[in-house]
Amino acid sequence: MTEPMNNKLIMGSQTLETIDEMVTDVVLDSKRHTKTWFMIVLAAFGVLQLLPIGVGWLLYQGIGIWGNNQPAAWGFDIINFVWWIGIGHAGTLISAILLLLQQQWRNSINRFAEAMTIFAVMCAGLYPALHTGRPWNDFWLFPYPNIMGVWPQWRSPLIWDVFAVSTYFTVSAVFWYVGLIPDLATLRDRAKPMWVKKLFAFLCLGWRGSVKHWERYQQLYLILAGLSTPLVLSVHTIVSYDFAVSIVPGWNVTVFPPYFVAGAVFAGFAMVLLLAIPVRAMYGLKDLITAKHLDWMAKIMLATGMIVFYGYMLELFYAWYSGETGEMTLLNWRLFGPYRYAYYALIFCNGIAPQIMWWNKARRNIGALWIVSLIVSVGMWLERFVIIPMSLTRNYLPSADKMYYPKLFDFVVFGGSIGMFITLMFLFVRFLPAINIFEVKEQLDHMKKHDSEHELAGVH
Amino acid sequence: MAQLFKPSANNYARTSIVLGGLTPVLIGLSLAAFSRSPLNTKVGTAKNQPVPFSHTHHAWELGIDCRYCHTAVEKSSYAGLPATETCMSCHSQIWTNSPLLEPVRQSYETGTPIQWNLVNKTPEFVYFNHSIHVARGINCNNCHGPVQNMPITAKGKSFQMQWCLKCHRAPEKYLYKDETKPNQTPRQQVFDLYWKMQAKEELTPRENGILAGEEQETGDAKEIEKGKKLVNQYGVKVQQLADCWVCHR
Numbered sequence: 162m163t164e165p166m167n168n169k170l171i172m173g174s175q176t177l178e179t180i181d182e183m184v185t186d187v188v189l190d191s192k193r194h195t196k197t198w199f200m201i202v203l204a205a206f207g208v209l210q211l212l213p214i215g216v217g218w219l220l221y222q223g224i225g226i227w228g229n230n231q232p233a234a235w236g237f238d239i240i241n242f243v244w245w246i247g248i249g250h251a252g253t254l255i256s257a258i259l260l261l262l263q264q265q266w267r268n269s270i271n272r273f274a275e276a277m278t279i280f281a282v283m284c285a286g287l288y289p290a291l292h293t294g295r296p297w298n299d300f301w302l303f304p305y306p307n308i309m310g311v312w313p314q315w316r317s318p319l320i321w322d323v324f325a326v327s328t329y330f331t332v333s334a335v336f337w338y339v340g341l342i343p344d345l346a347t348l349r350d351r352a353k354p355m356w357v358k359k360l361f362a363f364l365c366l367g368w369r370g371s372v373k374h375w376e377r378y379q380q381l382y383l384i385l386a387g388l389s390t391p392l393v394l395s396v397h398t399i400v401s402y403d404f405a406v407s408i409v410p411g412w413n414v415t416v417f418p419p420y421f422v423a424g425a426v427f428a429g430f431a432m433v434l435l436l437a438i439p440v441r442a443m444y445g446l447k448d449l450i451t452a453k454h455l456d457w458m459a460k461i462m463l464a465t466g467m468i469v470f471y472g473y474m475l476e477l478f479y480a481w482y483s484g485e486t487g488e489m490t491l492l493n494w495r496l497f498g499p500y501r502y503a504y505y506a507l508i509f510c511n512g513i514a515p516q517i518m519w520w521n522k523a524r525r526n527i528g529a530l531w532i533v534s535l536i537v538s539v540g541m542w543l544e545r546f547v548i549i550p551m552s553l554t555r556n557y558l559p560s561a562d563k564m565y566y567p568k569l570f571d572f573v574v575f576g577g578s579i580g581m582f583i584t585l586m587f588l589f590v591r592f593l594p595a596i597n598i599f600e601v602k603e604q605l606d607h608m609k610k611h612d613s614e615h616e617l618a619g620v621h
Numbered sequence: 622m623a624q625l626f627k628p629s630a631n632n633y634a635r636t637s638i639v640l641g642g643l644t645p646v647l648i649g650l651s652l653a654a655f656s657r658s659p660l661n662t663k664v665g666t667a668k669n670q671p672v673p674f675s676h677t678h679h680a681w682e683l684g685i686d687c688r689y690c691h692t693a694v695e696k697s698s699y700a701g702l703p704a705t706e707t708c709m710s711c712h713s714q715i716w717t718n719s720p721l722l723e724p725v726r727q728s729y730e731t732g733t734p735i736q737w738n739l740v741n742k743t744p745e746f747v748y749f750n751h752s753i754h755v756a757r758g759i760n761c762n763n764c765h766g767p768v769q770n771m772p773i774t775a776k777g778k779s780f781q782m783q784w785c786l787k788c789h790r791a792p793e794k795y796l797y798k799d800e801t802k803p804n805q806t807p808r809q810q811v812f813d814l815y816w817k818m819q820a821k822e823e824l825t826p827r828e829n830g831i832l833a834g835e836e837q838e839t840g841d842a843k844e845i846e847k848g849k850k851l852v853n854q855y856g857v858k859v860q861q862l863a864d865c866w867v868c869h870r
Contacts, residue, residue: 305649308656310783349625362625367634 170266170604172448177602180449184344184596185351187444194591197443202591205583212577215570216291224294226570233553233565238292240545241575243400244428245285245582246326247421247541249333250393251429252278256336257389260382265607266457268600269449272344273440274433275337276593280585281432282330284578289322291574318402325399329392336385342368343378344594397425404548410487411495411552414479420472424541427465427511430458431537438531440590449596456524462537463518469544470512487557494555495547499564504547510540662781664766667773668738671724674774681769684819686812687761695808698750702737705729740774741765748870757855758796758807759788760814766834769815777834787838789863793848794838796855797827807855 173179187193219226229236252274259267290296302323304312313320345365352358368374401421404412434455441450480492495504514536517523524530550565589595659665679685688694693701705728712722728735741764743749754764762768766777778784788795799810817824818832827844831837839845852859861867 306653308779308781308783310781310786359625367626367631 169608170269170451170453171601171608172451175448175605177605180601180605181347181351181598183446183449184594184598184601185348187446187590188348188592188594189352189357193444195443198587198591202584202587205580205587208576208580209584210577210580211573212287212581215573215577216287218570219291219574220296224292226568227574228565228567228571230563230565232556232561232563233550235292235549235553236565237567237571237575238288239403240542240549241578242285242288242292243545243549244542245281245288245578246329246400247397247425247428248432248538249278249281249285249329249429250397250422250425251433252276252281253329253333253389253393254426254429255433256340257386258393260386261390265604266454268604269446269596270433270437270454270458271600272337272340272597273437273590273595274429275333275340276589276595277429277432277436277586278333279330279337280582280589282326282333283585284582286326286330287574287578289326318399318406321399322403325396329396332385332389332392336382336389339378339381339385340597341593342366343370344598346370347598348594393426394422397421404552409552409556410485410491411476411480411548414476416472416475416479420469420475423465423468423472424511424544427462427469428538428541430462430465431534431541434458434462434530434534435538436586438527438534440595444590444595446596449601452525455527455530459518459524459530459533462534463515466511466515466518466537473508473512491552491555495551498551498555500547500551500554503543503551507540507543507547510536510543514540657779657781662776662779664776664779667771667775668740670738670773671735673721673772675772676768676774677770677772680815684815686815688812694751695755696752698748698752700751705735740776741780743780747868749868755811756808757792757857758798758810758851760797760811760831762831762834763795763837767832768834769818769832785868786863789867791838792857792859792862793845793852794840796848796851796857797831797837797844798847798851799825799828 171180227236227238229238252271255267255274256271260271290299293299293302301307302313302320313323342365345361346368349358349361349365352361398418398421401417405414405417407413437450438455441447477492480488483489495501514533517529517533523533554565555562655661680687690703690707691700692703693699705725708722708725709729712725716722724735727733762777764778764780766775768774768777798807799805799813802810802813805813814828814831817828824832827837827839839848
């Protein structure tokens with residue numbers, strides 16, 4: 162499974178035409194889709210059915226079907242929320258920050274990662290909405306002149322969260338769609354059946370590719386990238402405030418915001434690798450998502466993983482350095498309490514396993530990369546488990562301490578959201594161009610110019 | 622390549638942008654208007670009752686004091702609905718054969734209370750106490766509207782939370798003292814107002830407003846100044862009057 166390392170972002174002898182073909186055929190040529198695609202979508206759709214079951218029963222019975230209790234009022238729902246929202250961050254980082262930094266290797270993975278962001282935020286949004294217990298009143302979260310004469314509690318980080326997440330979803334969705342417009346026009350031009358042509362013509366909003374269109378497109382895309390850039394940092398910072406602003410032992414730590422953001426990017430890149438590796442193999446896109454791309458993503462994973470690990474070490478240090486009874490009790494609970502296995506598994510998944518990415522060989526080994534990504538995804542889930550129920554079950558008042566155990570329906574709803582994510586991802590790969598065609602073409606043009614300049618100068 | 626859409630498609634596109642922007646706003650505004658309208662709040666909608674009891678007749682024309690029937694209003698959270706015996710204290714003597722009063726006699730004979738339909742209802746998660754409001758001189762009509770003009774009882778105010786909060790956030794705009802009777806307690810003043818009206822004494826504009834069930838929030842600086850004095854005198858803790866726990870316990 163080891164792929165040869167190379168320094169090219171586009172492999173093979175590609176022309177503008179072959180790139181068009183390679184990407185649009187996935188959408189337009191139904192023969193490109195083997196049985197595997199159907200099997201995956203069918204399986205994922207089957208798992209997705211857990212969601213209506215879990216949510217329906219929840220709406221009928223109430224939060225009691227979950228393991229949430231007092232004092233652990235935050236359980237799987239908030240763990241899963243933070244986990245999903247973190248996963249989305251790679252998409253925004255790739256599409257916004259790497260665009261502004263003119264990192265050209267982003268070009269063939271940005272579309273895919275952005276779609277992942279949107280679907281992950283959709284999954285994330287489910288949880289706080291259901292966690293309120295009365296989801297039909299969730300519009301109360303928004304400030305509007307209501308008949309109760311009250312505004313949301315502005316001093317609560319939970320309401321900041323509402324804004325952070327809804328802004329994040331809106332901007333990501335607009336950014337993604339705007340980026341799709343020129344490619345939808347390409348699909349329109351290449352489609353054969355009239356209704357497909359018309360459908361894509363409708364979706365691309367009458368894009369003709371005139372210079373004026375391109376100029377406006379570039380302006381809008383840069384503005385949106387500028388808007389998304391602070392979101393990469395702000396969204397998970399505010400999610401971390403949900404914890405850090407409180408006085409619960411183990412939560413009230415200043416390292417939370419940077420360590421949450423790094424964790425989000427870490428989890429996000431793990432998920433991109435987890436999905437991109439099978440998809441590029443299934444659709445023969447290895448020339449566009451090359452070993453070089455995977456290598457860079459692995460490096461970012463390693464770097465953010467180190468920041469996260471530093472966060473874990475600081476948590477331990479802070480607890481000891483504060484000398485606070487509550488903090489010390491929690492430290493003891495984490496390291497030696499009944500949940501200690503989750504903590505040690507976390508240290509292994511996020512601290513130790515990614516270290517093999519230091520070796521070139523490991524980064525080039527697709528199988529190893531995929532397995533590490535899987536381990537990291539599990540690790541990031543465990544991180545939220547360690548933070549949330551562990552702190553809540555050992556608080557200042559020993560009389561209020563109570564264990565937290567998830568119940569069946571915690572797993573049902575979680576499984577359902579994973580099914581939803583995979584279903585949406587594979588439907589996206591089937592019906593929309595998973596790779597940004599025009600940016601890859603631009604990239605190819607750039608590379609060819611670069612090569613010919615070198616030849617003229619007589620160097621190589 | 623042939624054109625896929627006719628030129629008129631541009632018009633559809635433009636129209637849909639405008640409509641797409643306006644529709645959510647319009648839906649929002651209509652919902653806001655509906656939730657505040659009497660269609661939703663039922664203000665002014667008389668409710669059917671087993672006996673067509675008239676407040677106009679009893680409380681105004683006959684001049685029976687509110688407390689004759691709503692006995693607990695000064696002492697308890699619940700104002701109280703009269704027992705059948707209260708009705709029978711008169712109706713065993715007068716209108717003894719009226720068919721309209723048949724349910725009252727039935728109730729008296731069988732010992733089953735009359736099932737009145739509740740007109741003014743606070744939700745179960747709201748802790749409301751009549752006695753404290755009466756003790757601070759808040760007149761019945763402030764919340765119940767012009768009851769003396771209701772042949773069949775209807776809701777006088779919306780009872781929506783924002784309506785409660787208007788007074789709880791600025792009680793000085795609502796508290797009122799009858800200055801012609803300095804020795805009267807605020808509790809006495811509540812019921813005395815009806816006697817003043819019965820006796821055709823001269824009423825201040827605010828008193829007229831109270832009786833008419835008008836919105837009592839005053840913008841008059843002098844009145845607000847007086848209201849502030851009353852707030853201090855009554856010991857109303859304005860800083861916590863609008864806290865969640867005051868009504869949601």
